[in-house]
Amino acid sequence: MSLPRIAVDAMGGDEGVRVMVSGAALARRRHDQFKFLLVGDEARIKAALENHPNMRNASEILHCEDVVGGHEKPTQALRRAKKTSMGLAIEAVKHGDAGAAVSAGNTGALMAMSKLALRTMPGIDRPALAALMPTLEEHDVIMLDLGANTECDARNLVQFAIMGAAYARIVTGRDKPRVRLLNIGTEETKGTGELQEAAQRLRDATGLALSFEGYVEADKINRGNIEVVVTDGFSGNIALKAIEGSARFVTDLLKDAFRSSLRSKIGFLISRPATELLRHHLDPNNHNGAVFLGLNGVVVKSHGSANAAGVANAVAVAARLLEENLTERITADLAELGEIRLRENGSGGAAK
Amino acid sequence: MSLPRIAVDAMGGDEGVRVMVSGAALARRRHDQFKFLLVGDEARIKAALENHPNMRNASEILHCEDVVGGHEKPTQALRRAKKTSMGLAIEAVKHGDAGAAVSAGNTGALMAMSKLALRTMPGIDRPALAALMPTLEEHDVIMLDLGANTECDARNLVQFAIMGAAYARIVTGRDKPRVRLLNIGTEETKGTGELQEAAQRLRDATGLALSFEGYVEADKINRGNIEVVVTDGFSGNIALKAIEGSARFVTDLLKDAFRSSLRSKIGFLISRPATELLRHHLDPNNHNGAVFLGLNGVVVKSHGSANAAGVANAVAVAARLLEENLTERITADLAELGEIRLRENGSGGAAK
Numbered sequence: 001m002s003l004p005r006i007a008v009d010a011m012g013g014d015e016g017v018r019v020m021v022s023g024a025a026l027a028r029r030r031h032d033q034f035k036f037l038l039v040g041d042e043a044r045i046k047a048a049l050e051n052h053p054n055m056r057n058a059s060e061i062l063h064c065e066d067v068v069g070g071h072e073k074p075t076q077a078l079r080r081a082k083k084t085s086m087g088l089a090i091e092a093v094k095h096g097d098a099g100a101a102v103s104a105g106n107t108g109a110l111m112a113m114s115k116l117a118l119r120t121m122p123g124i125d126r127p128a129l130a131a132l133m134p135t136l137e138e139h140d141v142i143m144l145d146l147g148a149n150t151e152c153d154a155r156n157l158v159q160f161a162i163m164g165a166a167y168a169r170i171v172t173g174r175d176k177p178r179v180r181l182l183n184i185g186t187e188e189t190k191g192t193g194e195l196q197e198a199a200q201r202l203r204d205a206t207g208l209a210l211s212f213e214g215y216v217e218a219d220k221i222n223r224g225n226i227e228v229v230v231t232d233g234f235s236g237n238i239a240l241k242a243i244e245g246s247a248r249f250v251t252d253l254l255k256d257a258f259r260s261s262l263r264s265k266i267g268f269l270i271s272r273p274a275t276e277l278l279r280h281h282l283d284p285n286n287h288n289g290a291v292f293l294g295l296n297g298v299v300v301k302s303h304g305s306a307n308a309a310g311v312a313n314a315v316a317v318a319a320r321l322l323e324e325n326l327t328e329r330i331t332a333d334l335a336e337l338g339e340i341r342l343r344e345n346g347s348g349g350a351a352k
Numbered sequence: 353m354s355l356p357r358i359a360v361d362a363m364g365g366d367e368g369v370r371v372m373v374s375g376a377a378l379a380r381r382r383h384d385q386f387k388f389l390l391v392g393d394e395a396r397i398k399a400a401l402e403n404h405p406n407m408r409n410a411s412e413i414l415h416c417e418d419v420v421g422g423h424e425k426p427t428q429a430l431r432r433a434k435k436t437s438m439g440l441a442i443e444a445v446k447h448g449d450a451g452a453a454v455s456a457g458n459t460g461a462l463m464a465m466s467k468l469a470l471r472t473m474p475g476i477d478r479p480a481l482a483a484l485m486p487t488l489e490e491h492d493v494i495m496l497d498l499g500a501n502t503e504c505d506a507r508n509l510v511q512f513a514i515m516g517a518a519y520a521r522i523v524t525g526r527d528k529p530r531v532r533l534l535n536i537g538t539e540e541t542k543g544t545g546e547l548q549e550a551a552q553r554l555r556d557a558t559g560l561a562l563s564f565e566g567y568v569e570a571d572k573i574n575r576g577n578i579e580v581v582v583t584d585g586f587s588g589n590i591a592l593k594a595i596e597g598s599a600r601f602v603t604d605l606l607k608d609a610f611r612s613s614l615r616s617k618i619g620f621l622i623s624r625p626a627t628e629l630l631r632h633h634l635d636p637n638n639h640n641g642a643v644f645l646g647l648n649g650v651v652v653k654s655h656g657s658a659n660a661a662g663v664a665n666a667v668a669v670a671a672r673l674l675e676e677n678l679t680e681r682i683t684a685d686l687a688e689l690g691e692i693r694l695r696e697n698g699s700g701g702a703a704k
Contacts, residue, residue, distance in 0.1 A: 071539065136604060147536055150544055184499055184589040187423065192502060192586065218590045219597030234544065235590050237536040238570045242594035245571030249595075250602040252488060253633055257626035267623025274609035274616035281605055 003033050004099025005060075006318050007089040010040035010048075011067040012105025013311075014304045017044045020104065023302070023311020024059070025052035027319070030312070034319060037062055037098045040085040064088050068109045070304065077109035078116065086110060090117045093297040100298035100318035102289075104311065110301055111148050111292060118297040121327065123334035126152075127294035128160045129233070129301065130167055132287050132317075133243065137224030139172045143182075145233040146240050146290060152232035154197035157181065161202055162337060163293040164228035165210035166329040170320065176209055177227035180216035182235055190215065194232075209333055218242070247282050285310030289317035293330065298322060355385050356451025357412075358670050359441040362392035362400075363419040364457025365663075366656050369396045372456065375654075375663020376411070377404035379671070382664070386671060389414055389450045392437040416440050420461045422656065429461035430468065438462060442469045445649040452650035452670035454641075456663065459653055463500050463644060470649040473679065475686035478504075479646035480512045481585070481653065482519055484639050484669075485595065489576030491524045495534075497585040498592050498642060504584035506549035509533065513554055514689060515645040516580035517562035518681040522672065528561055529579035532568035534587055542567065546584075561685055570594070599634050637662030641669035645682065650674060 010020045017040060028034045035058050038045050042063035049055050066083040081087035086105045092098040094117045103110050111129070120127055130144035144164050149156065161179050168177035181199055183191040188199070195215075202212040213226065218239050221229055231239065254275075258268040268275065280286065288310035290301045298321045302314035362372045369392060380386045387410050390397050394415035401407050418435040433439035438457045444450040446469045455462050463481070472479055482496035496516050501508065513531050520529035533551055535543040540551070547567075554564040565578065570591050573581055583591065606627075610620040620627065632638065640662035642653045650673045654666035 073541070136601065150536070182590065184502070184586055184593075189425070217597075218593035219600070221594070222597060222601040234536055235587060238534065238587050238591050239594045241536075241570035242573070242591045243598040243601075245569075245574060246595040246598035247602050248571070249488065249574045250599050250630070250634065253630050254606070254626070257629040258623060260626055260629060264623045264626035267619050267621070267626065269619070271610060271616045271619025271623060274606070274612055274619065277609040277612060278602070278605050282602065 003035070003319060004322055005035035005037055006315060007037040007039060007092040007098035007101040008315070009086045009089040009101065009103035009105055010038045010045050011085040012103045012304070013302065013306065017041065017048045019306070019308055020311055021045060021048035021052065021055070022308035023306070024315055025055050026308050026312035027315035028054055028058055031316070031319065034058065034315065036060070037089070037092055039064060039089045039092070040067070041065065062088055062092070068105050070106055072106055072109060074106070074108040074112035077106065078112050081113050081116070087113050090114050090299065093299070094118055099322045100300065102300045102302055102314050102318050104302035104304050104306060107147065107301055110299065114292055114295055114299045118295040118299070120294050121296055121331060121334070124159050124163070124294035126156055127292045128163060129290050130164055130293050131240065131290035132171065133222065133240070134281055134287060135222045135224035139224070139227070140287065141221060141224070141226060141229060142168050142171065143221065143229040143231065143236055143240060144293065145231065145236050147233045147237035148292065149233040151234065152194065154194050154201060157194065157198035157230055157232070158201050158205075159294065160230045161210060161212070161228065162208065162333045163330050164230055165208070166326060166333050167291065167293060168227040169209065169329065170324040170326060172227050174227060176211040178213050178225070179210045179228040179230060180213050180226050182218060182229050182231035182239060183215035184217065186215045186217065205337060207336060209336065244284065251282065285313060287313070289314030291317065291321065296327065298326065355387070355671060356674055357387035357389055358667060359389040359391060359444040359450035359453040360667070361438045361441040361453065361455035361457055362390045362397050363437040364455045364656070365654065365658065369393065369400045371658070371660055372663055373397060373400035373404065373407070374660035375658070376667055377407050378660050378664035379667035380406055380410055383668070383671065386410065386667065388412070389441070389444055391416060391441045391444070392419070393417065414440055414444070420457050422458055424458055424461060426458070426460040426464040429458065430464050433465050433468070439465050439469070442466050442651065445651070446470055451674045452652065454652045454654055454666050454670050456654040456656050456658060459499065462651065462653055466644055466647055466651045470647040470651070472646050473648055473683060473686070476511050476515070476646035478508055479644045480515060481642050482516055482645050483592065483642040484523065485574065485592070486633055486639060487574045487576035491576070491579070492639065493573060493576070493578060493581060494520050494523065495573065495581040495583065495588055495592060496645065497583065497588050499585045499589035500644065501585040503586065504546065506546050506553060509546065509550035509582055509584070510553050510557070511646065513562060513564070513580065513582045514560065514685045515682050516582055517560070518678060518685050519643065519645060520579040521561065521681070522676040522678060524579050526579060528563045530565050530577070531562045531580040531582060532565050532578050534570060534581050534583035534591060535567035536569065538567045538569065557689060559688060561688065596636065603630075603634065637665060639665070641666030643669065643673065648679065650678065
């Protein structure tokens with residue numbers, strides 16, 4: 001099959017070119033149809049490519065010298081967009097030179113540039129950042145928004161639910177992914193007015209390709225009985241980081257505990273396969289690759305500190321969303337929502 | 353010394369009377385000066401007391417038949433306040449019959465009743481729920497608000513900072529506890545307008561008995577380098593539950609991993625002292641007892657699912673706050689804030 005190539009911002013991330021190119025090469029070892037447009041400093045990209053012969057006939061370099069700084073303000077980066085590796089990777093998607101863009105650079109700048117160049121899809125007011133998180137079950141859970149929008153209204157949240165469900169159908173294969181709104185309690189009266197209104201709209205829109213199951217509290221996100229958690233970008237970012245920080249906290253404590261006595265050290269060595277299993281399950285690199293949903297094009301954010309395996313994962317996420325036509329799916333779901341509204345209005349019997 | 357007695361709502365919590373009375377008895381085994389007013393069904397309290405001879409001369413029973421339901425709406429519970437064990441425990445504090453109240457019942461109802469009966473302290477607009485959480489270091493970190501106020505303005509957040517710092521001085525003995533605002537990034541431009549304004553006010557108020565150190569992201573709460581995390585009740589509740597849920601998630605995965613092979617099982621048995629250490633460190637019962645700060649009186653919320661050790665911990669929190677005069681400390685700090693404002697206005701040179 002011919003998958004559109006993936007534009008990789010080779011300059012973003014804590015480690016820069018070497019990790020980004022290694023990650024792309026690793027992804028290609030797993031899926032030999034992958035092709036890349038590597039955007040950034042040509043000399044450094046060429047040097048990095050020397051270690052990866054499998055990339056030779058699979059990648060083109062788009063040279064550029066400017067890079068978006070990790071702490072640069074999005075508004076500032078935006079002015080230089082078309083001179084930076086990040087901006088050019090996105091432009092490639094816009095002009096059909098690539099099917100998707102992957103960057104490990106400044107999230108705010110990536111969001112701003114993507115929005116400006118690709119525009120939001122018809123029917124979507126704001127894009128949202130969505131990521132996969134591990135659960136106690138086999139499948140992951142998708143949470144959005146993770147920080148693209150500090151404040152959200154009910155309409156935004158409903159759109160996030162639809163986009164998240166479209167993504168979840170691809171990842172889990174479930175026809176009607178179970179969707180919940182993140183809240184501080186499960187009773188209907190809990191939380192902000194925006195949440196209550198979003199819940200009401202989702203309860204009413206029964207024709208959607210999702211099963212709305214009310215609220216979820218932050219301690220139940222990882223239980224494995226839901227596919228999508230919808231929230232505003234502020235709470236989502238707090239929840240995501242709290243979950244990551246707490247997991248690291250517990251594993252740090254565990255390490256200290258194992259070091260606390262000779263007996264524990266021996267026990268640790270023996271039970272190493274178990275702790276390795278845990279380490280693998282929790283390794284953020286295995287869940288790397290957050291997606292900006294709601295744009296006319298696929299843009300994937302790789303974590304700034306991801307290693308080559310993490311970058312390969314982000315590339316695989318981008319490829320999968322291309323293969324499965326995520327953007328078209330969301331468009332179809334939004335049309336469905338529009339039709340539901342028309343039917344409701346036409347019948348004169350709008351749900352309560 | 354003569355510590356005022358503690359009113360215990362004997363009816364609240366998942367397990368009810370038996371756990372509440374056992375918890376009080378356990379607390380008294382550790383601190384034999386503790387005295388109690390046990391509020392609830394006399395017959396059941398008496399039955400529970402039979403197992404605890406050390407409570408015989410240390411407790412009085414205040415009989416009442418009505419109980420606040422776990423899922424009852426606060427407004428509904430409020431109407432029956434003075435007939436319920438929860439309401440009567442709070443009334444005892446109001447009338448000086450007890451120094452503090454401890455309840456494991458409905459949080460919303462406890463908040464509403466406490467606010468109505470005890471009123472907020474002069475200078476405080478809204479009380480906040482504060483709890484201790486474990487860190488990588490010896491001392492705990494205090495986070496507030498954990499859900500008493502879904503939405504907060506800058507003024508509320510500044511008051512929470514002052515109250516949290518007063519609590520932290522008691523718990524950590526540090527003269528100027530390090531305080532940070534929970535946000536989704538550490539740059540000054542991050543987050544909501546309320547957060548940015550609260551940060552500005554805290555930076556300006558240099559005379560306070562706290563060291564304001566900017567923002568903290570949710571993955572850094574448990575690192576042990578701060579004493580107080582200030583946030584609105586929605587985000588605080590999300591963060592707290594995400595941390596609890598993630599810790600449980602990791603320990604659940606660890607259990608599964610240890611069970612995955614005979615070798616791992618053996619390793620587990622050998623390293624048991626290490627995993628027990630971890631279990632103890634993470635056991636929520638060891639951190640049980642959230643405090644409503646900003647009221648004219650001490651009210652402590654015990655977790656609904658806390659065991660006797662957890663309840664004993666909540667009782668100990670209440671006793672410590674009485675011993676150390678938390679309410680007076682907060683009053684003094686607020687007076688200090690008032691003086692800072694007067695000085696600033698008087699000098700005509702308000703900080704930028």
